[in-house]
Every structure is written in structure tokens, then in C-alpha cells.
Amino acid sequence: xxxxxxxxxxxxxxxxxxxxxxxxxxxxxxxxxxxxxxxxxxxxxxxxxxxxxxxxxxxxxxxxxxxxxxxxxxxxxxxxxxxxxxxxxxxxxxxxxxxxxxxxxxxxxxxxxxxxxxxxxxxxxxxxxxxxxxxxxxxxxxxxxxxxxxxxxxxxxxxxxxxxxxxxxxxxxxxxxxxxxxxxxxxxxxxxxxxxxxxxxxxxxxxxxxxxxxxxxxxxxxxxxxxxxxxxxxxxxxxxxxxxxxxxxxxxxxxxxxxxxxxxxxxxxxxxxxxxxxxxxxxxxxxxxxxxxxxxxxxxxxxxxxxxxxxxxxxxxxxxxxxxxxxxxxxxxxxxxxxxxxxxxxxxxxxxxxxxxxxxxxxxxxxxxxxxxxxxxxxx
Amino acid sequence: xxxxxxxxxxxxxxxxxxxxxxxxxxxxxxxxxxxxxxxxxxxxxxxxxxxxxxxxxxxxxxxxxxxxxxxxxxxxxxxxxxxxxxxxxxxxxxxxxxxxxxxxxxxxxxxxxxxxxxxxxxxxxxxxxxxxxxxxxxxxxxxxxxxxxxxxxxxxxxxxxxxxxxxxxxxxxxxxxxxxxxxxxxxxxxxxxxxxxxxxxxxxxxxxxxxxxxxxxxxxxxxxxxxxxxxxxxxxxxxxxxxxxxxxxxxxxxxxxxxxxxxxxxxxxxxxxxxxxxxxxxxxxxxxxxxxxxxxxxxxxxxxxxxxxxxxxxxxxxxxxxxxxxxxxxxxxxxxxxxxxxxxxxxxxxxxxxxxxxxxxxxxxxxxxxxxxxxxxxxx
Numbered sequence: 041x042x043x044x045x046x047x048x049x050x051x052x053x054x055x056x057x058x059x060x061x062x063x064x065x066x067x068x069x070x071x072x073x074x075x076x077x078x079x080x081x082x083x084x085x086x087x088x089x090x091x092x093x094x095x096x097x098x099x100x101x102x103x104x105x106x107x108x109x110x111x112x113x114x115x116x117x118x119x120x121x122x123x124x125x126x127x128x129x130x131x132x133x134x135x136x137x138x139x140x141x142x143x144x145x146x147x148x149x150x151x152x153x154x155x156x157x158x159x160x161x162x163x164x165x166x167x168x169x170x171x172x173x174x175x176x177x178x179x180x181x182x183x184x185x186x187x188x189x190x191x192x193x194x195x196x197x198x199x200x201x202x203x204x205x206x207x208x209x210x211x212x213x214x215x216x217x218x219x220x221x222x223x224x225x226x227x228x229x230x231x232x233x234x235x236x237x238x239x240x241x242x243x244x245x246x247x248x249x250x251x252x253x254x255x256x257x258x259x260x261x262x263x264x265x266x267x268x269x270x271x272x273x274x275x276x277x278x279x280x281x282x283x284x285x286x287x288x289x290x291x292x293x294x295x296x297x298x299x300x301x302x303x304x305x306x307x308x309x310x311x312x313x314x315x316x317x318x319x320x321x322x323x324x325x326x327x328x329x330x331x332x333x334x335x336x337x338x339x340x341x342x343x344x345x346x347x348x349x350x351x352x353x354x355x356x357x358x359x360x361x362x363x364x365x366x367x368x369x370x371x372x373x374x375x376x377x378x379x380x381x382x383x384x385x386x387x388x389x390x391x392x393x394x395x396x397x398x399x400x401x402x403x404x405x406x407x408x409x410x411x412x413x414x415x416x417x418x419x420x
Numbered sequence: 421x422x423x424x425x426x427x428x429x430x431x432x433x434x435x436x437x438x439x440x441x442x443x444x445x446x447x448x449x450x451x452x453x454x455x456x457x458x459x460x461x462x463x464x465x466x467x468x469x470x471x472x473x474x475x476x477x478x479x480x481x482x483x484x485x486x487x488x489x490x491x492x493x494x495x496x497x498x499x500x501x502x503x504x505x506x507x508x509x510x511x512x513x514x515x516x517x518x519x520x521x522x523x524x525x526x527x528x529x530x531x532x533x534x535x536x537x538x539x540x541x542x543x544x545x546x547x548x549x550x551x552x553x554x555x556x557x558x559x560x561x562x563x564x565x566x567x568x569x570x571x572x573x574x575x576x577x578x579x580x581x582x583x584x585x586x587x588x589x590x591x592x593x594x595x596x597x598x599x600x601x602x603x604x605x606x607x608x609x610x611x612x613x614x615x616x617x618x619x620x621x622x623x624x625x626x627x628x629x630x631x632x633x634x635x636x637x638x639x640x641x642x643x644x645x646x647x648x649x650x651x652x653x654x655x656x657x658x659x660x661x662x663x664x665x666x667x668x669x670x671x672x673x674x675x676x677x678x679x680x681x682x683x684x685x686x687x688x689x690x691x692x693x694x695x696x697x698x699x700x701x702x703x704x705x706x707x708x709x710x711x712x713x714x715x716x717x718x719x720x721x722x723x724x725x726x727x728x729x730x731x732x733x734x735x736x737x738x739x740x741x742x743x744x745x746x747x748x749x750x751x752x753x754x755x756x757x758x759x760x761x762x763x764x765x766x767x768x769x770x771x772x773x774x775x776x777x778x779x780x781x782x783x784x785x786x787x788x789x790x791x792x793x794x795x796x797x798x799x800x
Binding site: 259261278351 | 610616655
């Protein structure tokens, strides 16, 4: 069988050919006016993606580096931080806090649950000395998206800073940083940005930046004061070729229009959920978002068997669960550079794989459900 | 005039087309056996570059990230570290130490001077409680290379750890990590590796790693324990496309043979120094190495004027000094993917630019001197 690879994993996501080829352009020196001009234009365009007028800093790091940047620049050792933890990446906030001697006040929920504004309000009331709230907009390990817009209303106009990990959430879910009043937004390249991994982002407003200047945490590579000082240039050697790619990507995203990008992800999310339901499967998350759809693996079939078969036999890469939930769920992503036909391909491969592994599938039922949603959204 | 860009700066350096095109290959998922196999093979091959049997960890970061990794994993807050500081990157070691509350015992020398084994021996005797020595193998800001082989004899067999910043030195200068007994070697992609920026490396032997496990410093993204635990995989999302490029680069370097790589850099260094002398110019460094040749800018001509003219008019990018020595010196690099003819091109452009800026140049004199060295080394 001829195979084409299709990445329907929640990062890395597919990268368009024209972006890959930008990365193959000749490397130029990062401290030349020629390159700084490209970097400046690129960073200016990233603000549109975050819907902010505040600076966006680009880091040579994975998304975790940007999470650490947010934590170590905003909270002093010994201080409290309110942290929502309902999956792998919420837990990562907690781990980073602990690594720096910050006291996590955890709002700990089972994986798949979504924090509510009320829960955060309660934690804020009970911990008036906690001045930063860390959230995960889209929890990649569970596919759960939180009500960030209403959560932001709790901190807006107060002296409490709201930080959100939108590593995977940005671009797939509506996020209006300035309008909603989210103070710090973190993201990563290999997600909605349509880029390979290697870059991470942090957008920070003035209210949050005021804390950075006073923060006593030990930091150097991730010290935001250095980024601000050298802006628009980067304090360290920038990943030149990845910036070429980013420049192309933000231009493509701007041309598409951010509302259209959000709408595209919403439609794919709806189509995928319709297919999952039609196949008699159930959602892992109580509040599934449009980054990915997390599905409970059918009884007796470990999720890793499904993902392995889909990848090795059909070239379609989805993701199993993350430890310790590896075999409990599988995650079909619809994030980034994905077409309606990629969704159909993914569901077709899923039907094949499930059937082969002994799950009773009425072949075509999931595909039909997805196609109906896509047709309604795109054609009439 | 038709222009071709030529990078003769000490990073970023030129990247071969075949490596650039590797980076344009389809991004695959980083947690698949398909990718982990590539990563494992790549990391195994990097050991050859370091001349070590110990693990090499690859970071998604600039070289500074790898410097920070070495510092925060080896020295506790409040402890002393002996640091050689004779340029921008020696100073960076000191800055990182201070950022983490580590007490730097500085061997501070004027820029351009080379630390001697005797100076380090003295510092070690005076500070028996300092258990880690941080050096810069090739100080990129001055072109100075130190006598690392003999410095390593001071720490070998003792309980003192020797760390060297070989971000630019590796591949250009001989470095036999295991044989010499250098405990920790740090490097960066955009140097002798022939890669664009975005990756950094740290090779660490068992003697040094024993300290990592006991180190109490706050760290997360750069915590080497996490890298060891997930090895050969990366704890965070690896920069997949840069790893494709690295894989190709290490195969090319292995095919060339590390001794040949060292010899090539030595020859270019010699040719460049001969040209500089023939033009009546003087070296900035008292111990110039083969990464780059730092040249005192002729009286009355700011170095940045020379570099700007060479770059904007002729397409040849060399580097001026680094702050605060910006206009005092210029730096011609012969690092990485550079041919003998690139050296000739660089010297030709330098002669043109110097002449245009009023320095009395006998046109062809520098080129002839370089060509004679290259001819002797390559033809007969």
C-alpha cells in the first residue's frame, strides 16, 4: 500500500511545504540589520495571533521552557501560586513551581474535568496572598478546554495576574488576550502555528511585567528582563531558520484571518466529535475543545494498540494517552495545518483500525457523520 | 554587482545545502519509534564529535542555555566556582553564577589574554572549597584559545570538575574529552557543526554527573536528571527538523574524520593569520586560535565600518567586536562549512574594504600570503 504520513497528533502538527522550504533558506547572521528587520516584523505579526498590543517574546525552547519562563519571572520562592491541575500540563505547572521553591495552591481535579470560574474564585478568596493564577487553556493530555474568558473576569482589574498555558490552545480556541484581560499567554510552535518544534512564545502585558522587574527568582536564559532589554533582537543567538518559517506562518495566518482560523478548528472539532459519537465511542473529557478530541478506548482494546496500528499500517499518527493514562484514551488532533479531508482520512483509518482490533464498527458510519458536519459548515 | 552571501562570522556559520534540505523534510511525531531511532543514532554519533564515551544531551536552546545547564546542575547556591573570565563568554559564566547565588572566584584577565594552567592551579590551591572550574576553550569575543589539555591535567584524578565552554571551540580545535579528562563540554549548533542555531549540547562524564544528582539548585527545563531519565528520548518536545539536520551533519563530520576537521580549521587559521600579518595588521589575542582571527582595527577606522562595508557591498559577513570593544577589533571566522576559496574571498573583500576606508593596502598582498599557506597545506 502506498502510504502518506498524516499527523493528527496534538503536536507536532503538519507543516506546509512552503513553510518547510523557508527553513531551508540560507542562514544569515542574527545580529545584522537584515535579520533583525525580519525578526522585528515577525514579532509584530505574532501580536495578532495573541490578539494583543503587548510584547511577544520568542524563545529558543520547547513549550516547557516558556512555562518555566512564566513561573520564574512572576513568583518569588516561598510565595504562593494558585495552579489548576487537571492533566499532564497542569501537573507540569506544579512541578515547575516546586522546582523553584514556590508554594503551589493546587486546584486539583481528575483528568478530563474542567475548572470553573467559581473554583478559581474560591481559591482566590481563600488565598488572598496568592498573586498569580496559572491555568491551562487547552489541556493537551485530556482535550479539555476551560472557560478562560470568564475566568479572566475574576482577575481583571485586581492585583492578581492570570497566566494561561495556551501552548496548544492558541489559534485552535478563540483567545483575545487584551480584550479578555489575560495577563500572560504562553504558546509553542509545533501546534496551531503550523511550525516544527523549536520555538516557544510568551506574551505579557504591563500589569504582569511590573512583577517581572521585582521578581527575585534565580534565572538567566529565561530572564524576561534580558528579552525586554534587547528587544526586538533576542538576547541569545536566535534560531534564524525557524524564524524564517515563523515569519511565513504568521503571514499565512494573518491572511486567513484569526476568526477564520478559530472557525476552522471549531468545525473540525465538531466533525470529529460527531464521528466519535456515531461510532458509539465516548469522550474522555467533560468539556472537549477544538484542539483535539480525546476518546475513551473501547473496553479490552489498549489505546496504544490503536495508535500503533493507525501509524504503522496506515501512516496516520494520532496520540495515545499520556502516562499514567496511556492506554485509557486516544487523542485525535485537529490542530494546525489540517484540511477537512484530513479529518475524513483520520476517521477512516480509525474505523479500519478499530475494526481490525475487534471493536464492532459499522464501516462508514463515523465518516458519514463527520462529512455531514463538514458539508454543512463548508458547502451549504 | 552579483552578490553571494558568505558567512565568515563566528556563528551562525554557513550551512551546506544538503543539511538545509534535511530540515525541510516532513515533520514526524517526536514520540514515535521512528523518530526516537533517528534521535538515538544521532546522539550516539555526537559522542564522536566530543571524543567521549559518555552521554551527550541535546537541548532546544542557544549555547547560553547549555552554559546555564552546566552551572545549575553542578554548583549549589552559596558555593564557590572558579571561573576564568577573559572576554564576553567568560563574563557570561560569571553572570550565570551570580544569577543563581553561586559565588564566582574569578580569574579575571584583560580581553585577549589566555589563562595559563599555572593561574588555574593557583586559584585551586587558594580555594580548596571550590569544586568546579569553568573555562572557555575558545573565547569567541577575542579569538583566544586556551591550553585546555594541560589545564585538564590539574583536575584529572582530583575531586574538582573541569567544565569548558566549547560552544565555538569544538570541531575547530582538537578536543579529546575522555583522553584529556575534561569532565563537561558544552557546545552549540551554529558553529563547527555546520547547522543553523537552535540546538545546544552538553557532554558529561560520570565524575561530573555524580554532582548533578546531589545538586540542590532550582532548575526544571535544564535539569539534567530529566534528560538522563528520558534518554535517548528528550524530556521535552525535541526540535524534530533540527535533529534531521544534526543527523546529516554528524554523518558528514564522521565521514570527513575528526582529525581532518581539526586540520582543516588549523590550516585556515594559519592562512588567515598570514594574510593579516601581510597586510600589516596585528592580532587582538595573545593566543589566537583556529575558530576565528581577531584583528585590531587600524587606527582611525572603527571596526563596525569595515564589517558593514564588507557585508552590505560585498556580501561577506565577518563580525566586529562585542560590546564594549565593538569598534576596537574585527573578527574573521574560519569556522564550520568553509572552503579554502572562502578564505581567499574573505581576505579579498577585506582588502577592498580596508582600502576604501583609507587604510593603505597593497592589493593582493594578504591574498597571496593566504594562498601560499593554503597551497602548501593542500597541494604540495
